[in-house]
């Protein structure tokens with residue numbers, strides 16, 4: 001295993017000399033070592049232990065980053081890439097100090113939208129809100145695929161961490177939608193990966209259309225949590241915006257009724273997404289404080305965005321949806337479907353917010369703490385996951401906040417227990433529950449994403465040793481001095 005010893009960042013060079021060098025590279029206005037500036041980068045909403053960085057720098061171009069990497073390699077100084085720090089996994093907390101590189105402030109341009117091959121070429125700091133506004137203003141016939149994350153969080157951070165979004169039932173993990181990357185590696189090399197690899201010094205804007213069929217080096221950067229290099233450009237796929245939209249609300253009266261629904265609907269190729277959650281989450285999303293479920297209420301509900309090119313196509317999709325529900329109910333489930341917009345008119349128009357992604361779900365931030373066990377999940381285990389986590393929530397007296405999805409035509413699922421908590425009041429209780437839920441879910445085969453290092457430590461006990469050896473080899477080869485985001489995956 002790569003060493004995890006606490007390191008003395010300034011063993012080989014004094015802090016003053018590091019500061020002078022950073023000012024030389026980035027300019028005085030774009031470097032800080034002041035505690036008041038560093039503090040926000042030392043923590044996030046989660047339970048992960050805070051740690052202060054020594055410096056924050058704001059880069060503007062590749063030349064500066066190449067110089068930084070060469071310097072940090074020479075003196076073994078950690079570099080923590082950061083775009084907006086909204087990963088909900090403690091992944092940008094500088095566990096070993098060093099330099100946080102904040103891409104969000106200056107390297108945040110939408111460089112190109114390719115209308116023909118439907119992709120956007122982005123700098124790492126572009127946010128979901130920024131991309132949405134740009135598309136609506138200039139390319140209203142195209143859409144991106146958005147998570148339930150706030151509009152100020154980053155698109156590139158999300159795809160690099162295999163995010164899951166409101167087209168998940170169609171396209172699956174957001175990592176699959178990356179067409180190409182530009183990255184700076186530990187040796188200061190600037191590499192372009194994907195169809196953009198032609199051209200010595202630069203690629204044409206219209207050349208970022210695919211990542212195949214050459215050897216797929218992109219995997220060296222996906223889910224590595226900034227441990228293998230700095231991404232400076234990323235091309236992500238866009239999709240045609242379909243004119244007819246008829247979202248549905250599905251209600252499940254049996255505890256595990258949604259499991260067969262997710263599997264059947266996923267493979268039917270009729271929905272963009274199924275965002276299924278326990279009714280407590282649904283109540284939270286419409287702003288009910290401290291939501292609880294009353295005994296006669298359904299335990300789960302799902303919002304199902306559906307879109308089509310014509311009314312006829314939409315009607316055909318709805319017919320298939322209703323057939324699936326009828327078949328399942330005949331076999332013993334108790335599932336009901338309602339036109340979501342009609343429901344929202346009756347209930348509260350605020351309920352439509354969930355389709356206006358990336359919308360800010362303020363109630364998720366109601367407390368000082370937010371964390372989750374977010375996992376890719378084997379969909380045939382959904383029933384067991386729901387039942388076993390339900391028992392644990394009950395045991396700890398915490399209302400169940402589960403969120404499930406079906407991905408990529410039914411090939412796999414998402415299972416995500418969510419926890420809002422008061423950091424200085426009930427963190428210990430929540431962390432205990434989170435740990436127990438993590439153990440149960442990992443035992444059932446779930447693979448957590450955006451994984452904090454205390455969970456990767458658990459994973460390491462179960463992972464095939466051959467995988468770990470290969471992972472260590474790749475990390476060492478890509479980052480021999482362990483300067484890139486050290487501590488992630490216990491490196």
Ligand SMILES: Cc1cc2nc3c(=O)[nH]c(=O)nc-3n(C[C@H](O)[C@H](O)[C@H](O)COP(=O)(O)OP(=O)(O)OC[C@H]3O[C@@H](n4cnc5c(N)ncnc54)[C@H](O)[C@@H]3O)c2cc1C
Pocket residue numbers: 080081082083084085086087088091092103124147148149150153154155156157158160161162163164165224225226227229230231232364450485
């Ligand atoms: C309330 C809330 C709800 C959310 N809901 C969802 C959801 O439904 N679905 C979903 O998928 N996500 C969700 N998220 C997570 C969020 O979408 C993404 O994790 C986030 O967008 C990542 O982007 P970021 O800018 O915050 O990245 P950061 O947190 O800044 O960085 C993420 C990781 O990428 C690395 N990194 C950053 N920049 C670079 C770079 N230039 N080169 C190399 N590595 C880099 C960092 O070191 C870190 O490891 C939610 C987040 C919040 C706060």
